[in-house]
Amino acid sequence: MYNHLLDTFITVSDCGSFTKASRELYISPTAVMKQINQLEEHLDLRLIERTTGGIRLTEAGKIIYRDSLMMKDFSRRAINEARATLYTDTTTFCVGTSLLNPAKPFMDIWFLLSAQFPDYNLHLVPFSDDKDGIMQVMEDVGSRFDFLIGVCDSHTWMDIVNFCPLGSFRLEVAVSRDHPLAHKEILTAEDLNGQTIVTAKRGESVSADAVKDYLAENCTNVIVEAEQCYYDLSTLNDVAAGNKVMITVEAWKGIHPGLVNIPVDWDFTIPYGLIYSKKAPDDVLRFVKEAQKLSKEGKI
Numbered sequence: 001m002y003n004h005l006l007d008t009f010i011t012v013s014d015c016g017s018f019t020k021a022s023r024e025l026y027i028s029p030t031a032v033m034k035q036i037n038q039l040e041e042h043l044d045l046r047l048i049e050r051t052t053g054g055i056r057l058t059e060a061g062k063i064i065y066r067d068s069l070m071m072k073d074f075s076r077r078a079i080n081e082a083r084a085t086l087y088t089d090t091t092t093f094c095v096g097t098s099l100l101n102p103a104k105p106f107m108d109i110w111f112l113l114s115a116q117f118p119d120y121n122l123h124l125v126p127f128s129d130d131k132d133g134i135m136q137v138m139e140d141v142g143s144r145f146d147f148l149i150g151v152c153d154s155h156t157w158m159d160i161v162n163f164c165p166l167g168s169f170r171l172e173v174a175v176s177r178d179h180p181l182a183h184k185e186i187l188t189a190e191d192l193n194g195q196t197i198v199t200a201k202r203g204e205s206v207s208a209d210a211v212k213d214y215l216a217e218n219c220t221n222v223i224v225e226a227e228q229c230y231y232d233l234s235t236l237n238d239v240a241a242g243n244k245v246m247i248t249v250e251a252w253k254g255i256h257p258g259l260v261n262i263p264v265d266w267d268f269t270i271p272y273g274l275i276y277s278k279k280a281p282d283d284v285l286r287f288v289k290e291a292q293k294l295s296k297e298g299k300i
């Protein structure tokens with residue numbers, strides 16, 4: 001299927017240098033260059049020209065870059081569709097899992113409810129945290145996944161899927177380990193003065209909008225960098241490598257080795273729960289109903 005050396009090539013192309021790409025890929029610049037050399041030898045094409053300021057794609061490289069993105073997506077879809085045929089049995093729940101939306105909270109619920117679904121098995125389906133591809137993930141709920149579980153108050157997502165809130169997580173901030181605020185145990189509005197804040201774009205998230213309103217009313221000289229409706233690994237890497245402050249979730253503490261989570265003296269939270277299809281079958285709806293009962297009883 002898809003040649004994974006192309007992932008390195010895509011990252012190098014996006015970053016514009018081997019050094020920056022090495023940070024994204026968590027390997028050395030030398031290893032990045034070796035992989036690019038292997039790809040060029042395999043294709044018998046010169047894809048990249050080295051310059052004093054970084055790298056530049058050759059004309060052949062531009063073509064390979066363009067089509068690599070399509071091949072990567074096509075390969076992912078083909079593999080996922082093929083794997084899905086292994087789990088067409090109605091007694092299997094397929095649960096999506098990723099770095100930012102791990103299936104662990106679902107597993108905790110499953111252990112409490114599995115006795116009520118004695119003939120059912122679970123199948124974990126990994127997906128990528130990709131802010132450009134997240135809408136496809138949402139559209140796959142009901143076909144590729146029976147459930148996702150995670151934080152959610154996205155207006156865009158709610159047009160596509162149903163959401164059953166089971167609780168909430170406190171909103172915090174995350175900074176690089178070298179950031180001047182990294183040593184603090186809790187932050188105030190004054191600490192955020194003059195900072196560049198990364199959060200969701202306005203109008204996408206009720207929780208994020210509340211934080212932006214708070215910053216506007218209580219902080220000075222704050223610069224807000226609005227992501228789309230979703231963070232991905234590139235967002236985390238950017239914050240870990242720079243001097244920005246990212247609005248994050250307490251549950252994401254430790255999710256990136258280069259980031260430190262810090263509480264803020266505010267009361268902002270974001271709901272988390274089950275994400276499922278608007279046309280969910282009866283067994284999925286029954287599971288959602290039982291999970292809601294556990295939540296109301298304080299068992300999850």
